[in-house]
Amino acid sequence: MNRHLLPDEIDLLLDGEAGFGVAPLKAHVRQCPECAAEVEAARFVVAELEALPHLAPSPLFAERVMAQVQVFEPWHVALLDTLRRFVPQSRPARVLAGAGAVSVASVLTVALLWLGARLDVLTMLGGTALERAQGAARGILGDAVASALGDPAVGLLGSGTGVALIATTFILAVIIAAAGLRRVAAAGRNRQ
Template sequence: MIDRHLRPDEIELLLDGEEGFGVAPLRAHARSCVECQGELESARALMMALDSLPDFAPSPAFADRVMSQVHVFEPWHAAATRTVGQLIPATRPARIAASFGAAVTAGLATASVTWAVARADLAVFTASLGLERFREQLVAAGSDVVSTVIGQPGLDALRGSSPEVMALALGGFVAAAGMGVVGIRALATSARGSR
């Protein structure tokens, strides 16, 4: 005999008509306990009321409406397979023509790459020629800037001097330009402060 009230899972066992070890003491307790008997009867009435309700089925478009709002993760390989599948022609002659076109394109690409690798010396020569031209243009532009700042006689003097003197002159120019910028900013700040 059980000396406590039945739990909801035990009441469900009795409603389902389960048989087995441990069910007999539950039935005996339900017959002797007025409160548990009332719980069992109200659960049985609820179950009969639920069974009497009509069955409802969702509309056929219900699943489509729900799934249209669900964000489904698609792996990259599945997306790639689907995309490639859409690109494959549907008819056999079109598939043969597409395969022939792909083979010709792959052959031309292979031949182009092979030719370019075989002529790597030409590519290196062209690149070095381009870099030499770029360096010449950069030096010419730098000479123009220096001749504008210190004049042609100063530029001729720098060309005839050692690299250390050129580096020292460049450092002096950068320092003078920096001090000029700082001075202009100081003047602008003091002019704003006096207003």
């Protein structure tokens, strides 16, 4: 053998294993003083470990350790545990709760099917709600503009050309601000 023994090979010799690969290891130990010293040092450590008293932990040791360990609980397990707390323990109560759940599910299903069949009603209700929300938003925006800029600005905002004028002014202000910031940054780099 052209190399020294590896730790797992030393363990094979210490365990007293008998097998195909042990004979060459024993022959190497007889020829190599370094490996023989390693095996003897390992035998000494094993003997000292065996001489130590064998202690057993207290009966509640595992419970105290596990009480401090945070165990990962998958979401589906936590959900099932939560749902089980709401399920009644007695059979008659479970039957009653199941019948109530089936009743509620049936009523909701029928209501959704009816609404699905009346899609035109849903569209009308949605359109009405959207119009009311837009009207409320216009009123709030108009009040804010009137208090900040005056009543003529509200009239300008209400016309189509006023909205285009405001949008154009906003876009120009953003472009001018970006160009100004770019010049300030360039001037700062030039000073360095």
